[in-house]
Amino acid sequence: MSEQSRNISDEQSPRRLVSSTTDYEGRIWDVVSETFRLDDDGDPITRDFIRHPGAVAILVLDDQDRVLLLRQYRHPVRMDLWEIPAGLLDQEGEEFVDAAARELAEEADITASQWHVLIDLFLSPGSSSEALRVYLARGIGEVPAADRHERTHEEAEITLAWVELDAAVSAVLEGRIHSPSAAAAILAARVARDNDFIDLRPAMSPWPEHPSQHGSWPRGAVIED
Structure with a gap:
């Protein structure tokens, strides 16, 4: 196996969160709207997505x-x-x-x-x-x-x-x-x-990718820039 192949791995990449609001609260999952920056000087980007318990x-x-x-x-x-x-x-x-x-x-x-x-x-x-x-x-x-x-x-x-x-x-x-x-x-x-x-x-291997393992913003949270 090449060195490049051994280094292929998804990784956590926290970005600057500007705001997070819940647009819809469902029985199982919510739809949230979050605005973030890719870097400190970047323009704000807004994405809507389903917040899911896994x-x-x-x-x-x-x-x-x-x-x-x-x-x-x-x-x-x-x-x-x-x-x-x-x-x-x-x-x-x-x-x-x-x-x-x-x-x-x-x-x-x-x-x-x-x-x-x-x-x-x-x-x-x-x-x-x-x-x-x-x-x-x-x-x-x-x-x-x-x-x-x-x-x-x-x-x-x-x-x-x-x-x-x-x-x-x-x-x-x-x-x-x-x-x-x-x-x-x-x-x-x-x-x-x-x-x-x-x-x-x-079976008991860590699962750091699950949201419960790295924290998540609560419903309706707003984070000031």
Whole structure:
């Protein structure tokens, strides 16, 4: 690997914030308008974006080299999408991997004994602060019937399917799977598997890119220049 390749890494880049206001407060996320300067002498720039609590997703891989996919209706795109289990980080103080285990149990009635970080993403960094951590879950078990979560609304229509990893890769490359978390996770899992999973990070690895780890401006904050 070249020296340049080893040095490729996203990094924090705080800029001078002039103002931050909340234009819309939603049930899950807000739309905020922030004005900032790229440097002290630069002109003010204003950007509107979604302030998001972040999320976790899970690529489940069983001992037959199959991944768990679920089909769910997504109203903004008016489509049933094949996805991987995922959920919001909306419970204060919950560890990221614990949130992933909870979402896996709630959406798929599945438990796992082996957890690793598979990939970290910003799903739409030009318009949203949403940070997503995808875990690889192995050592699969089932949630007892008496303890299973009652799914409602769109989740009530969830359909589960176990798909061979190589077949899932083909579905991504042929344009049959459109979920960004599923596509990225499936391709990453293929690479990780072919490398015997040796490059994966422990489940409790730091996640400094998540907004909770570097602070964020509160709703309605205004910072004077």
